[in-house]
């Protein structure tokens with residue numbers, strides 16, 4: 001962990017964040033390690049918001065700093081070799097957080113998966129349509145708001161009721177989603193980062 005980067009992200013010190021990300025990239029630090037530090041800093045931003053030390057404007061600012069840092073990090077590499085399979089991804093309805101979803105999407109693509117990104121605020125009908133159309137073995141639902149846990153649960157239930165769960169694994173993720181929340185929602189696995197998603201999908205889709 002790079003404490004300087006984590007603290008600068010938490011303090012929304014844009015200049016330091018950007019300089020540090022640039023330096024890390026030049027030093028050859030793995031991209032996923034840089035993202036993990038930024039993610040940790042964002043977690044602290046969230047805690048400060050909860051304690052009312054930060055307000056909505058700081059949340060918005062944190063997203064901007066994160067996105068600028070992502071631009072410096074640049075591409076995570078292009079897909080190589082054969083298509084490893086389809087992965088459908090989206091953020092659940094009533095939730096517009098998309099930074100984590102976009103990271104998972106980019107990392108999955110760079111590992112050769114064909115990602116169908118449904119966007120944010122995705123209604124159940126859109127997931128069902130995508131499952132019928134693309135027949136994925138795995139789908140992902142991002143959820144950053146505890147108030148949306150029931151939406152994910154309901155969405156998964158409706159996918160099941162439509163008879164589409166049999167050969168389908170459902171991954172969930174997002175800051176506040178822990179093991180208990182995942183169980184409550186009826187998901188197969190809670191993923192804390194993009195690499196875990198890649199590892200799971202490689203196994204599920206029989207990729208060596």
Ligand code: B12
Nearest residue numbers: 046095096097098099100140141142145146173174175191
């Ligand atoms: C940035 C931010 C915002 C930005 C989002 C910008 C954007 N384009 O996404 C803005 C300002 C819009 C925002 C708005 C709000 N936010 Co907000 N936000 C955050 C913050 C600080 C960071 C989120 C983030 O991007 N993290 C960095 C990314 C990289 O991490 P990540 O999302 O967790 O993703 C990683 C993993 O979790 C995993 N992953 C994520 N999703 C998935 C999905 C799958 C399938 C898989 C496999 C893996 C996976 O992989 C990712 C990469 O490693 C969090 C704090 C936190 N702790 O998360 C609060 C937080 C999520 N927000 C919160 C709140 C309350 C709100 C608002 C309601 C505030 C308000 N009063 O309006 C609104 C809600 C808007 C809405 N309807 O969605 C609360 C939620 C609390 C709760 N108990 O539910 C949090 C936790 C802050 C807090 N502690 O209070 N927010």
